[in-house]
Amino acid sequence: MTEHGDQLLDRFFYAKSMQAIFSDRSRxxxxxxxxxxxARAGEKAGIVPxxxxxxxxxxxxxxxxxxxxxxDAVTLSGNPAIPLIKxxxxxxxxxxxxxxxxxxxxATSQDVMDTGLILQLRAALDLMEGQLKTxxxxxxxxxxxxxxxxxxxxxxxQHAPPVTLGMKVSGWLGPVTRHIQRLREMRSRLLCxxxxxxxxxxxxxxxxxWPVTENLAKELGxxxxxxxxxxxxDRLAELAGWLGSLxxxxxxxxxxxxxxxxxxLGEVFxxxxxGKGGSSTMxxxxxxxxxxxxxxxxxxxxxxxxxxxxxxxxxxxxSLGLWHAEWETLPELCKLVSGALEQAGYxxxxxxxxxxxxxxxxxxxxGLILAESVSLELAEHMGRHPAHKLLEECCKVAxxxxxxxxxxxxxxxxxxxxxxxxxxxxxxxxxxxLGQSSRWVHQAVREYAELFDGDSNASPD
Numbered sequence: 432m433t434e435h436g437d438q439l440l441d442r443f444f445y446a447k448s449m450q451a452i453f454s455d456r457s458r459x460x461x462x463x464x465x466x467x468x469x470a471r472a473g474e475k476a477g478i479v480p481x482x483x484x485x486x487x488x489x490x491x492x493x494x495x496x497x498x499x500x501x502x503d504a505v506t507l508s509g510n511p512a513i514p515l516i517k518x519x520x521x522x523x524x525x526x527x528x529x530x531x532x533x534x535x536x537x538a539t540s541q542d543v544m545d546t547g548l549i550l551q552l553r554a555a556l557d558l559m560e561g562q563l564k565t566x567x568x569x570x571x572x573x574x575x576x577x578x579x580x581x582x583x584x585x586x587x588x589q590h591a592p593p594v595t596l597g598m599k600v601s602g603w604l605g606p607v608t609r610h611i612q613r614l615r616e617m618r619s620r621l622l623c624x625x626x627x628x629x630x631x632x633x634x635x636x637x638x639x640x641w642p643v644t645e646n647l648a649k650e651l652g653x654x655x656x657x658x659x660x661x662x663x664x665d666r667l668a669e670l671a672g673w674l675g676s677l678x679x680x681x682x683x684x685x686x687x688x689x690x691x692x693x694x695x696l697g698e699v700f701x702x703x704x705x706g707k708g709g710s711s712t713m714x715x716x717x718x719x720x721x722x723x724x725x726x727x728x729x730x731x732x733x734x735x736x737x738x739x740x741x742x743x744x745x746x747x748x749x750s751l752g753l754w755h756a757e758w759e760t761l762p763e764l765c766k767l768v769s770g771a772l773e774q775a776g777y778x779x780x781x782x783x784x785x786x787x788x789x790x791x792x793x794x795x796x797x798g799l800i801l802a803e804s805v806s807l808e809l810a811e812h813m814g815r816h817p818a819h820k821l822l823e824e825c826c827k828v829a830x831x832x833x834x835x836x837x838x839x840x841x842x843x844x845x846x847x848x849x850x851x852x853x854x855x856x857x858x859x860x861x862x863x864x865l866g867q868s869s870r871w872v873h874q875a876v877r878e879y880a881e882l883f884d885g886d887s888n889a890s891p892d
Contacts, residue, residue: 443724444727444728444767445767445769446558446562446769448558448769449555449769449770452551452554453762453766455498455502456498458511458547459496459511460493462511462512462515462544462546463491463492463493464547464651465538465550466487466519466534466535466538466543467487469535469536469537469643469650470483470487470534470536471646473536473643473646476643477639478636478639478643479533479536483533484533486523486528490522490523491519496519500518501515501518510541512540512541513540515543516540516543536636536643537626537628537633537635537640537643538628542626542627545661546624546626549623549624549625549653552761552765555769556614556622559614559765559769560611560614562769562773563611563772564611565780566607566772566775566779567604567882569776570600570601570604570779570879571604571875571876571880573597573600573782574597574601574604574872575872576597577597577784578595578872579597579862580596580597580784580789581593581596581790581862582595582599582792582793583793590799590800592800592801593793593861594865594868595865595868595869595872596784596786597869597872598869598871601874601876602871602875603680603683604876605878606677607879608875610676611882613673613676617670617673619654620666620669621667622653622654623653623656623660623666624647624648624651624654624655625656625659626647627658629749630748630749631748661745661748661749661750661754662748662754664742664743664757667739667757667761670761671736672736672740674732674764674765675735675764678728678733678767678768678771679729679732681771681772682725682728682771684725684778684779685719685721685723685724685726685729686722686725686726688701688721688722688778689719689722692717697785698784698785698788698789699783699784699785700783700785701719701720701722701782702777702782702783703717721774721775721777724774725771725774728767731767732767732768735763735764735767738757738760739757739760739764741753741756742757793861798836798837798859799836801836801859801861801864805836805846805855805859806818806821806822808858809822809849812850822840825839826839836859837856837859
């Protein structure tokens with residue numbers, strides 16, 4: 432059996448659809464699409480006969496080329512565009528109509544590769560926007576349905592005043608909204624043509640340079656940059672930064688889910704499936720494997736982003752080595768983040784919530800989690816610092832004597848001088864101390880929904 436890449440792990444880390452976009456065949460086809468479009472652009476500019484444009488276009492099909500042979504040739508040529516164009520030229524020459532003389536007019540190998548990459552990235556962004564929408568839809572529904580599901584807030588991994596699960600999930604949703612906004616803003620800068628010839632001047636095309644350039648951009652559906660960007664890589668660096676930031680946001684979701692799944696908490700669980708999350712030795716285990724994948728991507732992505740940033744100070748008009756460092760780095764980032772997006776959407780769409788366990792965990796400190804609530808109420812009568820000190824003393828007594836805070840507070844005459852028993856009981860109810868939790872949910876869900884209200888650019892579900 433012939434093995435291609437790390438198939439044993441690919442299914443875990445990558446989305447199949449993104450792997451297809453960055454497969455060898457897709458890379459070749461994107462470069463061939465550039466050559467076909469260049470021939471058509473030359474035809475419209477009057478420098479390529481229609482017969483030649485047709486002949487070139489007919490041979491620009493990836494299935495006509497041997498990937499293994501091209502791969503072997505790259506070791507000598509230094510990039511895949513050179514052997515690809517030579518092979519394409521041979522195919523056209525075999526047709527016998529002389530069309531090969533019109534192939535690759537005015538272009539250089541980096542034009543072919545960079546524009547081919549942009550065509551792949553366009554498909555990648557379309558895919559990821561759809562994945563972001565799936566994730567966002569699922570998070571918005573989850574946040575809304577658990578707007579009033581109370582659980583312990585946690586700061587420094589310790590209990591803090593209560594929040595709601597809806598508030599926590601809406602915290603995951605907000606970055607999704609912003610990442611979609613950033614993606615849409617980035618498109619016009621990123622999705623542009625690369626066409627400059629050997630040193631960016633397009634001198635070989637003389638007076639036809641600009642008409643061919645305009646036609647080529649139209650053929651490919653790409654924007655025209657202010658000039659060729661062979662060694663100006665800020666567009667790709669911006670994309671890498673966006674991918675790294677998105678990976679971090681997905682890692683945050685994975686981190687929270689994994690912590691909430693701990694045995695001592697048991698408040699949420701990843702969607703169950705046969706064989707999912709099991710252990711090789713412990714039959715009882717239900718491991719957060721999806722969360723692990725999100726955290727892994729968030730851990731790997733920064734190094735890849737750093738490589739893209741390190742590759743920015745490229746030499747003069749064409750780079751040596753730094754350009755080459757991008758070739759596998761950016762596709763790897765896209766594949767990793769897309770895989771994490773797919774996994775996050777799945778988790779958000781089927782997250783199992785144990786509200787009963789959340790309620791139990793709220794009580795594990797026997798009321799201490801709401802000491803702030805009582806302290807703030809007392810502060811209105813005796814000042815902030817005296818109130819804080821008094822409740823701190825009550826908390827210490829409750830811990831030392833293994834009592835509920837309610838019992839200790841009701842037995843404290845200094846507290847009862849200012850607060851009634853009914854008031855104290857209300858202040859120690861978790862559901863009475865949720866602040867603006869519902870507002871945060873409504874705002875996050877509304878802002879997400881506004882991305883797609885009347886927006887023709889919205890990706891389908």
